[in-house]
Amino acid sequence: MMTSSETSLTTIEDFRRRAKELLSSEGWSFYNDASGRRSTFRDSMAAFDRYVIRPRILRDITQRSLSTTVLGQPISMPICVAPTAAQQFAHPDAEAASAKGEAAMEAADAGVSGIIVSAHGGRHMDGVPAPIDVLAEVVSAVKGRGVEVYMDGGVRSGTDALKALGLGARAVLIGRPALWGLACDGPAGVTKVLSILRFELDTALGISGCTSIQDIPPSLIARKSYL
Amino acid sequence: MMTSSETSLTTIEDFRRRAKELLSSEGWSFYNDASGRRSTFRDSMAAFDRYVIRPRILRDITQRSLSTTVLGQPISMPICVAPTAAQQFAHPDAEAASAKGEAAMEAADAGVSGIIVSAHGGRHMDGVPAPIDVLAEVVSAVKGRGVEVYMDGGVRSGTDALKALGLGARAVLIGRPALWGLACDGPAGVTKVLSILRFELDTALGISGCTSIQDIPPSLIARKSYL
């Protein structure tokens, strides 16, 4: 049950730490579980640091909107809770399209309307790439095929989401962060997690000189190739 | 002797930890020994994280087989215990072929039927490359020479084995993991270690969209050049 301390949960990391305190070690282990050496699990988050945001300046950003559509359905922001979102898509295996082009194209050929670039939270098989690292490749593989590409994996902040959107994702899905919200305060905790991400994404969008999701230019995100 | 706790050894890392508990510090030090700054020893394992698996999708993987042949002899899976396997090969020095092409070709010229790409578990000389990092080079150096290439070094999971097979190894050899199995439960421990690797390789093969060792495409493994 929500305690007064919950009022001090202001970042996704705060929710993670609090969830770890509140959950039984079994519960935490289940949430936090990943396969093999957890390389893909850890890299799915660390990989975001290989990309930088290159803000544009001297723009009027007073009016901003985060609304967009997913498969034609309007959504208030391009951040969804993973399981829910996942159920919208035809072939579960399509998630494996994260791994390569000629795979995303096969999914498109198979008639899917959307592809989730995902590593299954690092739980399915260790050794596959971090979703953010293959997102651009998948997006370009299905370009002009009328297939929407979503990304699931490692999003822990609004700047993470902005990086995925800038690299071509229609929306991002969150998994564990939603579970942490649930553990901290039930449905209200999930709402709080989403509102934190919404605030962070709106701020990052504005600082980047963009007024809407559609206004994000491909040049906004650059790979830190020098690292 | 095997205790009830052994029943909970489900990964190679579990066997490593348990072996460390069961062995005398002298015994453990001997098993774990490596030369110099242990750079090659550590890198032989870490190097696997420089390669990613790019699964294929929408394939029927219900029927799978891990069987293959080594020098014409059928084996049930391409994972062997190093010392045993090593004795099958002509020139022990051929292992040094791990270091470069024109060396592998020399071995081929010398008439060897098989080459083990190996760093001798990092015990021989520090500063040589991780076997997985030179495997592809050695495979291409002897291409069409009728020489089989095996890899020994750092394999600790089924995905490690899959990466080596995808890069052209006919089979992989395990050294320390077999010794850890021996330390935990004698011959039965070695069998358990091999059955864990078999299960992990079979799972990784299926998730990757392959039904047999011969079905693994060269494009399955990619270097994480962006790291």
Added chain:
Amino acid sequence: MMTSSETSLTTIEDFRRRAKELLSSEGWSFYNDASGRRSTFRDSMAAFDRYVIRPRILRDITQRSLSTTVLGQPISMPICVAPTAAQQFAHPDAEAASAKGEAAMEAADAGVSGIIVSAHGGRHMDGVPAPIDVLAEVVSAVKGRGVEVYMDGGVRSGTDALKALGLGARAVLIGRPALWGLACDGPAGVTKVLSILRFELDTALGISGCTSIQDIPPSLIARKSYL
């Protein structure tokens, strides 16, 4: 108030440690605060290690000068305290020019006389590049436009300053180091911090074979691309 121990503060790091001791945890947290995962904050300092100084030899460096000008005003050395310096410039958003070319050029088009390449001490938005990593790009973007480029971010030593100057900065600004000086000994502490940086820059300039700021060749600084 300055204690005898302050006499032993000989590096910027000494001042940082001492300031942490002297300040309340609230005060320190405020000074040390950064946004998000603090990636940009940490990288702003770590990025300097991606550049190396390539000294020139066999030169007479007995007579050296650190004097230069900022917007036509003579200064005794190209190291200024950030807030003060910042007030000299037209458009605060110009700092966002750190992120990319087309942005620095826009600032130039907007008629600014100077651009501060800055990440706002990592407090503004996490995920933007380390200033030193985009400095050369900004300098080349406004080349021949009569715009002076300054850098603010992560300067903690004279060699850091030399690297920024060698990459084209007209001067560097220091933020937290000045605050640490203030915390340790008020205005006298700021003066001490600046005198340490002056001594270190003068030494680095001499060892590099240069006799003045104008004498620093572009070839002095090289990217450690091999890292």
Added chain:
Amino acid sequence: MMTSSETSLTTIEDFRRRAKELLSSEGWSFYNDASGRRSTFRDSMAAFDRYVIRPRILRDITQRSLSTTVLGQPISMPICVAPTAAQQFAHPDAEAASAKGEAAMEAADAGVSGIIVSAHGGRHMDGVPAPIDVLAEVVSAVKGRGVEVYMDGGVRSGTDALKALGLGARAVLIGRPALWGLACDGPAGVTKVLSILRFELDTALGISGCTSIQDIPPSLIARKSYL
């Protein structure tokens, strides 16, 4: 004075640890001192791991010799103690040639017979490259000029020395390791340190398939560019 424990000093690292125990904290700090953030000091050793040895095979290495010459004088092995060796060379500033070509050529033009690629043990100025990282550049800059190139910095094992020799160094110099030997057992300790390095270099030379210093091929050392 040498204690029984000294008999167990079998690696340079053993001597370092023992010297740290035997020396006063002031003495140790003086030996271990380095400038700035100690980046160059640490990287001078770490940089060796960016190079790998690629052994040659199927060679008769039963007869081996480590002898070579320095400025025409025969030496029993290409490993010398830094201060002594340093005194052989004309212009101390020539050490700064570590930083770039155009600099090594200037030294050659100035008529020096030998150039020490050195970072002064990281004590002189932080931010300069690790000697091993610029060695090949300096060697090629003075090619055919009749100038011998030596390297000083970070050599802690026979494989480190072999890497420098393979990259074109005529000999390597050791600084701190000799001081550690001195601290552990006076002149006899220095002799022990040199005999350890001699044994390690001789072993590495043999495993690499070489029978003499002159027999080391440029292709023996490769940059781990994939790291």
